[in-house]
Amino acid sequence: MNLQEKLKELRQKIEEKSNSIKTSNAEFREMLEKANSEEELTAAKDKRSEIEKVEGEVRKLEEEADLIQVAIDGDDNSKPAGSRNKDNQEASYRDAVNAYIHSRGRVRDGLNFEKTNVGDFVMLNKRDIDPGTDGVKKPDVQPTIADEVSYQPQRELQTIVDLKQFVNVFQAQHGKGTYPILKNATSTMATVAELEKNPAMAKPDFDGVDWAVDTYRQALPISQESLDDSEIDLMPVIEQNGQQIKVNTTNAAIAGVIKTFAAKTVGTIDDLKHIINVDLDPAYDRVMIVSQTFYNWLDTVKDGNGRYLLQDSILTPSGKVLLGMPVAVVADTDLGKANEAHAFIGDIKRSVLFANRADFMVRWVDNEIYGQYLQAGMRFGVAKADTKAGYFLTYTEPAEK
Template identity: 55%
Template sequence: MTLDEKLKALRDKLDENRSKVPGLKTEIRGLVEKAETEEELKAAQAKRSALEKLNEEIRKDEATEALYVEAIEGNPVPAQRHNENNANQELRNSINAFIRSKGKKTEGLTFRDNEVVVPGEMLRAGETPTAGITSTDAEPVIPVAVSYSPQRELQTVIDLKQFANVFAATTASGKYPMLKNVKAVLNSVAELEENPDLIKPDFDKVDWEVQTYRGAIPLSQESIDDAEIDLIGIVAENANQQKLNTTNQAIAGVLKTFTAKTTATLDDLKHIINVDIDPAYTKALVTSQSYYNWLDTLKDGNGRYLMQDSIISPSGKTVLGMPVFVVADTTFGAAGEAHAFIGDVKRAVLFANRADITITWAKNEIYGQYLQVATRFDAEAADKQAGFFLTQSDSPKQ
């Protein structure tokens, strides 16, 4: 076989191997996305190893291709240089084996004072030959761990909608009747006396009007194909987090409109619980981080902390018999501000839920996909007697 024929055969092989790379990448991504067990993950890792071997083979063939081209163009590699390159390559392989085996494989190496001797010609230009190998010398063969699964920054996120009075809105606006707390009593009557009239139920009407919140993000098909992870899934998760932040902001805005009170001492908080809020309401605390920190430091007369762990409380924490839910400081105000809502959140907030949508569709004009999220709702104050908006003050009342 002539050199030209060898070059053609090598290039055909290179074209074939290069064409396999995109398919292997797609296959690896699919296996990683679907992996639920250790065996399935191992299958993905095996494919990854196969891809690395294929890329290594391509690199070697490309080096051979360059050698063939150099020879065909009339600049063949001198035999002496070729022999030196082979010797250096063998030494490099021995050094690689020494490093990967953590010093166990020493074949083909020369030692001086327990250090590997590296010929000067193998060092980078401008460096002084030294005995031994540093991490800088071995940099080309030291593996770098790369994680393709981004970790989301942890945030204090709780869905406030779960505490509100949520109903499915079928129109863009309307009125919602809220039955006031019943305070009337039955009258005492004598035998066979005609029944007195009952006091009629008293209703409040809450006006609501749905607002639309939406957004979209385009994703190129190339980014979807080439990503090592489920890019669409990550973007969708981020979009849903934005929806949650939107509903939380609306509900927190409603809670902040309730009658304001200041708590500087434990007695202030007890007075609100015992006197200011009607005992008919189901009381809970939704606190900012800073207000929670104040609650967590409250002690009784015997020096015992009032905040308690509870297996029956939805939040896992109670204080003075009430469940405590924590949101970020910025939900109720600015960072460092101590605020809370105390009362019956379900009676306090009416949430008209009209639509909640997350969709994707292909758009041929951009060779990509659009991810759209939309939510339509309104949050309004319902029963204004259901609670109070608290601010913690460092200065006790006089």
Template identity: 50%
Template sequence: MLIPEEIIYDPTAEVNSVVDLSTLVTKTPVTTPKGTYPILKRATDRFSSVAELAENPTLAEPEFEQVDWSVGTYRGAIPLSEEAIADSKVDLTALVGQSINEKSVNTYNAMIAPVLQSFTAKATTTDTLVDGLKHILNVDLDPAYSRALVVTQSLFNTLDTLKDKNGRYLLHNASDSITDGTAKGSVLGVPVYVVGDTLLGSAAGDQKAFVGDLKRGVLFADRQQVTLAWEESKIYGRYLGAAFRFGVQKADSNAGYFVTNTDAASGSTSGTGK
């Protein structure tokens, strides 16, 4: 008697630790393939005291910086055989849809990363990392900007081991009220989002970070969100096609800095935070 082979396999998705950077930037719906987006510059003038019934002084006109944007089309298809669909113990089409969603996040991040890398460069060592971050947050960035850190895993590991002079760790658990539960922690009161080393760097072990206002710094022109469709096929199966259109550009060049950290020669992991 032949006993049919049956492999019961209910796949469980890997732990999803990928941050969708597109949710942290300014996502603007657009209806054309290219255009300009006006960024209102910060006002530097002020009102003056005026005597009763005196003529109104002339205020400076608002200044705008025009950001040119354009969108690209990103698409592809995954073939599914009818045998695989019929023999699967789980909803195979739903799993493929989930996979396409993960691929779209990878695409968003890959397009946003070069924009983050293009901001003004700063260099730190592990011994000076905390002081360097404090200077960016307290001095270099205008107080009007919001603040966030997008760091590579290796830099996050460095931050996770830093202590202040009293031996207390500087990295704290993130508050869901300020990070929507997507940050890995907070440093100096700023939420920290973690990405892979090779997204912001070029190799494993690279310690890189964007520090600043993601929404002011990055424009995400959203022309068409991810759409799924079954495509015609001559095979005994189906093609699940996906397509979306978007573009990413730097908006406010003063909204952030790109930090490269290197380990100090001494190998010390103690910070200088107070």
């Protein structure tokens, strides 16, 4: 067997073992994914050891093939120099460069080197090389360039404030009903002389708020193949998305009630102070739920000394206060349209009644589709409670004086 035949046989062995490594790697990954016990994990480790052993055999075969290739290239370059013409000399030099590369720098015969401060480099004739056409560019080696893929999704940033935390939530036991709201007492005691009969005390006055529960639900089929083959645990991602949809649903219902309160237009902080000091009864608590555009106006307002009125606070859930009131920010579209400045100001717990009947997230296997269903659902009702407890504001930039 000559060198050419031996080299061909080695290349064939290398290819066969490389293909077996690919198959074994796929089996190893499947074993690792399905390993649920110590024995199965040990079997996967043994499989990996077998793969590493074959990889070592491939490396040895490649080194042997490189040595044979060097020997073959050396035979091609052993012709007498005097019998070569100019073309043969250039071909010989290319062969010498090829032998140098394949031997990883061990074979240096027939080459000219240039010494530099960072090492020795093979000298090539660059006069006939056009970098624009002969150079290697990224498209030329595109099959060897891997695209990095991240399998961990990042949720898009969005303003999501759960408005349910601000309103009056109670656990409903039926599908509809009436919730009593005690009105503020306005009467006073009468002056009574000694030993006179006590006058009758004013009776408590109640308002009945009618509420009714609606059902909100949806389901999403997920194939078992997508759950099995995904690089991440897919179900928690889908469940998290379902939870966000539920918050969006309750927010939309609460915002729909907020927008029905008495409307007022403000253009200055003085207009806002008039609502706080005069229009709202002092007995009511004060909270502001503002859109992004309304918040932008509040964030730019200064007092007479040039200090911003909107302040940081660690005592409020939102972290911001204005004139002593907690401020919560929602998206413009929650209270209106994009770039519209709206807000609710007042006692939101007395303003909005939230009857919570049921809240569930269910998943089950369906044999017909070979997959799972994720169902999210809620049963709740939202009603307007105390009509005097708040106002729906719209900011309008005042005309220049």
